[in-house]
Each structure stands twice: as C-alpha cells, then as structure tokens.
Amino acid sequence: MKIYDTKTAPTPRRVRMFLAEKGLEMDYVQVDLAKGENLSPEMRLKNPIAKIPVLELDDGTCISESDAICLYFETLHPNPPLMGNGALEKATVAMWQRQIDLCLFMQIGMCFQHSTGYFKDRMTPVPEYGKVAGENARKYLNVLDKRVAKYPFMAGENFSIADITALCSIDFARVVNIRISAEQTHLQAWYDKVAARPSAKA
Amino acid sequence: MKIYDTKTAPTPRRVRMFLAEKGLEMDYVQVDLAKGENLSPEMRLKNPIAKIPVLELDDGTCISESDAICLYFETLHPNPPLMGNGALEKATVAMWQRQIDLCLFMQIGMCFQHSTGYFKDRMTPVPEYGKVAGENARKYLNVLDKRVAKYPFMAGENFSIADITALCSIDFARVVNIRISAEQTHLQAWYDKVAARPSAKA
Known part of the structure; x- marks a missing residue:
C-alpha cells in the first residue's frame, strides 16, 4: 500500500495529517506537480482527473480524493474517530x-x-x-x-x-x-x- | 423533522432522490431562492452560508450540505446502501x-x-x-x-x-x-x- 503524494501541496497534507492522527504508517511516493508528473498516462490510469493524492492498494486498486482516502482508513481504523460517532x-x-x-x-x-x-x-x-x-x-x-x-x-x-x-x-x-x-x-x-x-x- | 427545500433547484433534488431511494417520507418546506428567502436572518441561523437544503431535526438541530444530510440518513437507515458497504x-x-x-x-x-x-x-x-x-x-x-x-x-x-x-x-x-x-x-x-x-x- 502506498500514497502518491506531493510534500509541498496542500491537499495531500490533509491525508498525511489524518493518518498521523490515526497513528498509521504509510509509504509515500513523491510526484512533482510543477513538472506535470501527475499528468502522465500512468498516473491518469490511477486517477482519471490526474490529481494527487492517490492511494494505491497492494492489488493495484486506486482511490483518489482526500476525503475518500480518509474514509477508507476511518472505516478500517475507527479509533480515534475523526469523522464522527x-x-x-x-x-x-x-x-x-x-x-x-x-x-x-x-x-x-x-x-x-x-x-x-x-x-x-x-x-x-x-x-x-x-x-x-x-x-x-x-x-x-x-x-x-x-x-x-x-x-x-x-x-x-x-x-x-x-x-x-x-x-x-x-x-x-x-x-x-x-x-x-x-x-x-x-x-x-x-x-x-x-x-x-x-x-x-x- | 423537516427539510428546507427548493423544488426547482438542483442540489435539494439530490437529497429528495436519495430519500426516495431509501423509501423515507419527509416534510418539505419550500424556500424561494429567487426572492432570496434563504438569505433571511432566520435561515442564516439554520445554515451560516445560507444554502438550501437544510435538514431541521425536531429539537431544532440543523444539518446543511446535501452529502451530510444523506450521510445522516445512510447511518440511521443503512439499507439499501447508497454510500457503499x-x-x-x-x-x-x-x-x-x-x-x-x-x-x-x-x-x-x-x-x-x-x-x-x-x-x-x-x-x-x-x-x-x-x-x-x-x-x-x-x-x-x-x-x-x-x-x-x-x-x-x-x-x-x-x-x-x-x-x-x-x-x-x-x-x-x-x-x-x-x-x-x-x-x-x-x-x-x-x-x-x-x-x-x-x-x-x-
């Protein structure tokens, strides 16, 4: 499992902070937005609108959108609740x-x-x-x-x-x-x- | 319980359709957006950004944003699931x-x-x-x-x-x-x- 991330961009920071609050470790792969690395055909297969972050599971399934990625981890690891009880x-x-x-x-x-x-x-x-x-x-x-x-x-x-x-x-x-x-x-x-x-x- | 609704607007339709799929009845109160009825001080107390729809519970608690209203009903009435299992x-x-x-x-x-x-x-x-x-x-x-x-x-x-x-x-x-x-x-x-x-x- 890994997350395609851009350390300097604001949206992927939302996911990193969420995972840190959950105490979950993650492998991050850096993608350079300024160079347009997110726009490559490979990245578009992972997310049709070519945005970062993208969560890639071990079987290759990809989830994009920061809220959707957070919901995935909230469902698997409900404590501490960060999306309400x-x-x-x-x-x-x-x-x-x-x-x-x-x-x-x-x-x-x-x-x-x-x-x-x-x-x-x-x-x-x-x-x-x-x-x-x-x-x-x-x-x-x-x-x-x-x-x-x-x-x-x-x-x-x-x-x-x-x-x-x-x-x-x-x-x-x-x-x-x-x-x-x-x-x-x-x-x-x-x-x-x-x-x-x-x-x-x- | 009731929902402040505007029959002709696209966002509240999302909630009406969601509730219809769940088979849930609802009281709707019509709000005229063209006349700016949503911008009144009373409606701003229900939703600080003055948008429709707003769900008002019997104790006066208000929930706005169509996704949040749908999540409320999905959590209380999980079948049929409309937000995934x-x-x-x-x-x-x-x-x-x-x-x-x-x-x-x-x-x-x-x-x-x-x-x-x-x-x-x-x-x-x-x-x-x-x-x-x-x-x-x-x-x-x-x-x-x-x-x-x-x-x-x-x-x-x-x-x-x-x-x-x-x-x-x-x-x-x-x-x-x-x-x-x-x-x-x-x-x-x-x-x-x-x-x-x-x-x-x-």
Missing part, C-alpha cells in the same frame, strides 16, 4: 468538512490558480475570478471565527477532519497573502491549538 | 461522488451563476470564468462515458449516491445548454436507465 455527529462533521472545503480550501485554491497562473500550461486562468475567490475565502474566516468562539473545534466538542481541512487551508492561504486577522481572536486561538498537534508536522 | 466500496463511492460533484455538478453551477448572472444581487459574476467552467463540465462527460462503458453504475456494480449526483448534474446542465453528445452512447444508456427509476421524479 453516530448519525448526528457524522453528519455534523461532514457538514463542516464540506463547508470549510468549499468556502475556504477551494476558494484559496481557485485564488491561487487563477491569480498566479501557476498551472497555466494545463488550465485557463481568469484573474478576475481569482480575486473574487480570494474575497470569498477572507469572508468565510469570519464564519469560522464565530464558530470556534462557541465550540473548541470546528465540528463541535471533538477534534475532527474538519479541523485538519481548516488548518491546511489557513496555512495554504499564505501563498495568496490571506491570513487570520487581528480581530479574529477565537480563530487565532483555535489555530494555535491545532497547529501545535504533532500531526500538523506530517 | 465496507471500507473499499465506501471509499470508491466517495471518490466518484466527489469527482462528479466537483468536475460536473459544481462546474455546471459555476457556469450557470457566472454566465447568466442569476444571483448577481448576491455574488460577483465573472462571465469568462462561467465559460471555462462550462468547458470543464463538457470535458468531464467524456470521463463518465468511459466509466459507464466498463461498469453498470458510476461507483461500480451497485447504484449509489454518485449516480444520483450525476443524474441531477446532467438534468441541471440543460439550463446552460450542456447535454450528453451523440457519441457518448454509454453515458446515454446509463442516463436512460437511471432516469427511469421512480426516485428520479422525487
């Missing part, structure tokens, strides 16, 4: 995971891709859209500041995959100069607490 | 569900929002980006045509939530004039089969 907590984690992914992580990604033209060899950057996406991400940090004013973690009382996604989003946001503002004191306190977990170094 | 099938369903959502449903949504300016009172449309998003959706239909050339359903041997998302995406795509092409015969056969399920009318 029981219907309501599972749904609450999934809700925050999804909203943080959509309203923060992906907006930062779109801001980065469309503003910088980093992947202009393989997509059409629209700088005006990059700006809108960056504004969306900035606004959503206020939603999260209010959330962690009420609860210790994004999905409520327990640390979860939603905290991993939020931490990886906020760290990624530095590349487009989006940061927690001085007024977002609850979010800063949450950040300091989660960034101090050993898994954040994975 | 066991780690590998769950992960495979999650992978296809995510890719179809990201590469088809959301691209069509971005094409619609940015090309038509339908929600220009509440967002900044970037028509050039709308065009790129539409092209992305068109390209991804080829990935799905290849997929269902090999397997009866999107996630493999069994009907799943990924088929629901794909069907709702393709029906939604008519508003931006994106359709299955004459060459995509496998995808058309899959579409005809899934559209004939009674749940497709939910």
Whole structure:
C-alpha cells in the first residue's frame, strides 16, 4: 500500500495529517506537480482527473480524493474517530468538512490558480475570478471565527477532519497573502491549538 | 423533522432522490431562492452560508450540505446502501461522488451563476470564468462515458449516491445548454436507465 503524494501541496497534507492522527504508517511516493508528473498516462490510469493524492492498494486498486482516502482508513481504523460517532455527529462533521472545503480550501485554491497562473500550461486562468475567490475565502474566516468562539473545534466538542481541512487551508492561504486577522481572536486561538498537534508536522 | 427545500433547484433534488431511494417520507418546506428567502436572518441561523437544503431535526438541530444530510440518513437507515458497504466500496463511492460533484455538478453551477448572472444581487459574476467552467463540465462527460462503458453504475456494480449526483448534474446542465453528445452512447444508456427509476421524479 502506498500514497502518491506531493510534500509541498496542500491537499495531500490533509491525508498525511489524518493518518498521523490515526497513528498509521504509510509509504509515500513523491510526484512533482510543477513538472506535470501527475499528468502522465500512468498516473491518469490511477486517477482519471490526474490529481494527487492517490492511494494505491497492494492489488493495484486506486482511490483518489482526500476525503475518500480518509474514509477508507476511518472505516478500517475507527479509533480515534475523526469523522464522527453516530448519525448526528457524522453528519455534523461532514457538514463542516464540506463547508470549510468549499468556502475556504477551494476558494484559496481557485485564488491561487487563477491569480498566479501557476498551472497555466494545463488550465485557463481568469484573474478576475481569482480575486473574487480570494474575497470569498477572507469572508468565510469570519464564519469560522464565530464558530470556534462557541465550540473548541470546528465540528463541535471533538477534534475532527474538519479541523485538519481548516488548518491546511489557513496555512495554504499564505501563498495568496490571506491570513487570520487581528480581530479574529477565537480563530487565532483555535489555530494555535491545532497547529501545535504533532500531526500538523506530517 | 423537516427539510428546507427548493423544488426547482438542483442540489435539494439530490437529497429528495436519495430519500426516495431509501423509501423515507419527509416534510418539505419550500424556500424561494429567487426572492432570496434563504438569505433571511432566520435561515442564516439554520445554515451560516445560507444554502438550501437544510435538514431541521425536531429539537431544532440543523444539518446543511446535501452529502451530510444523506450521510445522516445512510447511518440511521443503512439499507439499501447508497454510500457503499465496507471500507473499499465506501471509499470508491466517495471518490466518484466527489469527482462528479466537483468536475460536473459544481462546474455546471459555476457556469450557470457566472454566465447568466442569476444571483448577481448576491455574488460577483465573472462571465469568462462561467465559460471555462462550462468547458470543464463538457470535458468531464467524456470521463463518465468511459466509466459507464466498463461498469453498470458510476461507483461500480451497485447504484449509489454518485449516480444520483450525476443524474441531477446532467438534468441541471440543460439550463446552460450542456447535454450528453451523440457519441457518448454509454453515458446515454446509463442516463436512460437511471432516469427511469421512480426516485428520479422525487
């Protein structure tokens, strides 16, 4: 079993941090996105949309999408639970995971891709859209500041995959100069607490 | 228990179809998106990002995001399974569900929002980006045509939530004039089969 990974990219970090929280060891194979190694015919057989990370099982079966890879390990190794226990907590984690992914992580990604033209060899950057996406991400940090004013973690009382996604989003946001503002004191306190977990170094 | 729903919108249809496949009855409360009823302070208390659908439990607890609502019911009513059985099938369903959502449903949504300016009172449309998003959706239909050339359903041997998302995406795509092409015969056969399920009318 191994994971095709890119050490410097934000999405595969979400999976590395998840596995570190589970205490699971993994073999990682580095793929250079800047050189387009993910776009090779071999990698497209593993993932038709040519994104990283990809989990490859010993029989060659491949699973892509960070949430799907995490769900695989959550199902096999349910403790500690990182995707909730029981219907309501599972749904609450999934809700925050999804909203943080959509309203923060992906907006930062779109801001980065469309503003910088980093992947202009393989997509059409629209700088005006990059700006809108960056504004969306900035606004959503206020939603999260209010959330962690009420609860210790994004999905409520327990640390979860939603905290991993939020931490990886906020760290990624530095590349487009989006940061927690001085007024977002609850979010800063949450950040300091989660960034101090050993898994954040994975 | 009730769901805040918009009968004409594509996202809440995903939940209605999921519940119909499970054979579960539900009370629906209609919310008029065009009039901005979803943006009221009351609705923002139910969902901070003011999107529909929202599941409200009898104690007032709210769950938003269609996948999170579906996961709630999948956990309480596991049969028939629509999100996979066991780690590998769950992960495979999650992978296809995510890719179809990201590469088809959301691209069509971005094409619609940015090309038509339908929600220009509440967002900044970037028509050039709308065009790129539409092209992305068109390209991804080829990935799905290849997929269902090999397997009866999107996630493999069994009907799943990924088929629901794909069907709702393709029906939604008519508003931006994106359709299955004459060459995509496998995808058309899959579409005809899934559209004939009674749940497709939910």
